Amino acid sequence: MKYIELKIHASKQGVEMVSELLMRNGITSLSVDDPADLQDILEKKNEYGWDYIDEEVKARPDREPVVRAYLEDSEEGRRQLQHLKEKIMNLKSLELEGHFGWDVDFGRLYAESEVVDDEAWKDRWKENFHPAKISDTIVVRPSWEDYEAALGEMVIQIDPGMAFGTGSHETTRLCMQLMEQYAPKQTEARSSLLDVGCGSGILAIGGALIGFGDVLGIEIDHDAVDVAEENVRLNGVDDVVRIRQGDLTEGVAFEADMIVANLMADLVMRLAADCGKHLKEGGVFISSGILIEKKDQVAKAIEDSGFTVEEIVEEGEWCAIAATIDKGRHR
Numbered sequence: 001m002k003y004i005e006l007k008i009h010a011s012k013q014g015v016e017m018v019s020e021l022l023m024r025n026g027i028t029s030l031s032v033d034d035p036a037d038l039q040d041i042l043e044k045k046n047e048y049g050w051d052y053i054d055e056e057v058k059a060r061p062d063r064e065p066v067v068r069a070y071l072e073d074s075e076e077g078r079r080q081l082q083h084l085k086e087k088i089m090n091l092k093s094l095e096l097e098g099h100f101g102w103d104v105d106f107g108r109l110y111a112e113s114e115v116v117d118d119e120a121w122k123d124r125w126k127e128n129f130h131p132a133k134i135s136d137t138i139v140v141r142p143s144w145e146d147y148e149a150a151l152g153e154m155v156i157q158i159d160p161g162m163a164f165g166t167g168s169h170e171t172t173r174l175c176m177q178l179m180e181q182y183a184p185k186q187t188e189a190r191s192s193l194l195d196v197g198c199g200s201g202i203l204a205i206g207g208a209l210i211g212f213g214d215v216l217g218i219e220i221d222h223d224a225v226d227v228a229e230e231n232v233r234l235n236g237v238d239d240v241v242r243i244r245q246g247d248l249t250e251g252v253a254f255e256a257d258m259i260v261a262n263l264m265a266d267l268v269m270r271l272a273a274d275c276g277k278h279l280k281e282g283g284v285f286i287s288s289g290i291l292i293e294k295k296d297q298v299a300k301a302i303e304d305s306g307f308t309v310e311e312i313v314e315e316g317e318w319c320a321i322a323a324t325i326d327k328g329r330h331r
Helices: 012-024 035-042 075-096 118-128 170-182 202-209 222-234 265-277 292-304
Strands: 002-009 030-033 066-072 110-117 138-142 154-158 192-196 214-219 241-245 256-262 279-291 307-315 318-325
Touching (some): 002 075, 012 030, 012 066, 012 265, 066 075, 154 222, 170 202, 170 256, 170 279, 170 307, 202 256, 214 222, 222 241, 256 265, 265 279, 265 292, 279 292, 292 307, 292 318
Parallel strands (some): 138 154
Antiparallel strands (some): 002 066, 030 066, 279 318, 307 318
16 A cells, blocks of 8 residues: 655754644554654663664664655645645744744754555565563564563554554553553452553554553554554454554543553643543552653643642653542542
8 A cells, every 4th residue: 555655854953843833633543753862872871771772773863853644645634735845934933023932953854755565564664673672571572573472561462553652652651661560459350441542552452461451542543543443353362452453632531540651741631531431439640752842731620620740750851740530620
């Protein structure tokens, strides 16, 4: 199948703005190539990281961050492409006019596009995706590589396909670590987990492995739904994990002990109130995809929605927030 690959060259600051812009305009299948993430790994800043980094990747540490999005190669896709390019140009104009402050630099915001086969997306992941330990007990490995688990380790096999989620990003690792920390103690009743924007299904599968007995993954992108469903089967947890295409705000009847939402700052703030409606009393809301510079803003929005922020954990430029719900305060 053919796709249009849209590449936007941006600065570190510009990456999040571009990603949020794309998501606000209906793009949920995107990737970010940021050399700063690689540098964190090479300097051993992260407790968990890659076992292996391709030498070709290490040879280009000064390359410009790039956000990639994929559109259908159709008349509608080409109209959407033109619309997005205009939005990117407008974002650059607003930056130059000082709309975001005079100390902001989003980079070139240069957008280019080409028609590619979907195998190009899959192969891009395979070049640099290798087994990695992302929490105290969870190891993520690509489906095409072998890994022998050490004592106490649980392994998630992932083929990301056209979906976000290999475990390599700080936000995924932070979410998984908080999920382990706040997972309910096992009782006779099955504990439940709702994964909002589940992407490849990595956190939903991880939830099943650490003991949740009823897991629902919600994903708006139909390609990602297919990928997540296949990964659930691949890991043998299809008796526990269900994947559904949809939007949390549109009629999801599911009450959970924990909700995890690895999205973007603006989406987390917008969905916080709805997430509260789907949590049991005392339930835990774990959110990430939040740059550290926005943590106070997001934490306030979460608290204003009736939650109590328990802790904020950080890694690199990113943070994740764990909050509990008080139904009496929830609006």
